[in-house]
Amino acid sequence: MTLSSDTLARARRLGAATLHEAAGRVGALPSGIKPVHPGMVVCGPAFTVHCPALSNLQIHHALYHARPGDVLVVHVSGGVEAGYWGDILNEAALARQLAGLVIDGGVRDTGGLAVGAFPVFSNGVTIRGTGKDFDATAWLQAPVRMGDVLIQPGDLILGDRDGVVAVPAAEAAAAVAAGEARDADEARKIELIRQGARTIDLYGFVDGAPAEITSGAPFRGRR
Numbered sequence: 001m002t003l004s005s006d007t008l009a010r011a012r013r014l015g016a017a018t019l020h021e022a023a024g025r026v027g028a029l030p031s032g033i034k035p036v037h038p039g040m041v042v043c044g045p046a047f048t049v050h051c052p053a054l055s056n057l058q059i060h061h062a063l064y065h066a067r068p069g070d071v072l073v074v075h076v077s078g079g080v081e082a083g084y085w086g087d088i089l090n091e092a093a094l095a096r097q098l099a100g101l102v103i104d105g106g107v108r109d110t111g112g113l114a115v116g117a118f119p120v121f122s123n124g125v126t127i128r129g130t131g132k133d134f135d136a137t138a139w140l141q142a143p144v145r146m147g148d149v150l151i152q153p154g155d156l157i158l159g160d161r162d163g164v165v166a167v168p169a170a171e172a173a174a175a176v177a178a179g180e181a182r183d184a185d186e187a188r189k190i191e192l193i194r195q196g197a198r199t200i201d202l203y204g205f206v207d208g209a210p211a212e213i214t215s216g217a218p219f220r221g222r223r
Helices: 005-012 016-020 059-062 087-095 170-192
Strands: 044-050 071-075 099-104 120-122 142-144 150-151 156-160 165-169
Touching: 005 044, 005 071, 005 156, 005 170, 016 156, 016 165, 016 170, 044 059, 044 099, 044 142, 059 071, 059 087, 099 156, 156 170, 165 170
Parallel strands: 044 071, 071 099, 099 120
Antiparallel strands: 044 156, 142 150, 156 165
């Protein structure tokens, strides 16, 4: 299933945490995967890459199979202590008009990456280089797993400074609409709080709570 340009544009205006919640609390990638600069946002359909550990040859090939607007989602077979991505690949990705990189391994050359226009999300920064394993088994556009999330080619990827979420393509439009509704509801609650409302009232947490809590007393809240 192909994500529509409307769904992608609307998703980009949401926070990754909002979309994760709106999708039913699914798709949160490991929390260590963060942008090399906190202002970066990545959004687009997943182009999945399965690399052998400590080889980035397959990423070079992926650049020229992926389409403009795709997000490279790279699984590194547990070889996290290497910099699979740097200045050269970044320039190539920009030339190919890709939408970003999400990798469960390391990157390097972050001084340049952090001020560039290409969103890079990784689970670390390392100076150790990679090789080019021509004999390894690797895949492009096959499912990859990051943490407990199985990412299929074409799934919606959204990332910001809080982290990255992957939503199945078939569920993306509904999740985005739910995310928009969630944002509107939160904006309403924030305005009410500014007017003096209490969170425990807005969320219905009052029933079963003690009228007064003394220091050191246990609090169990609603049952």
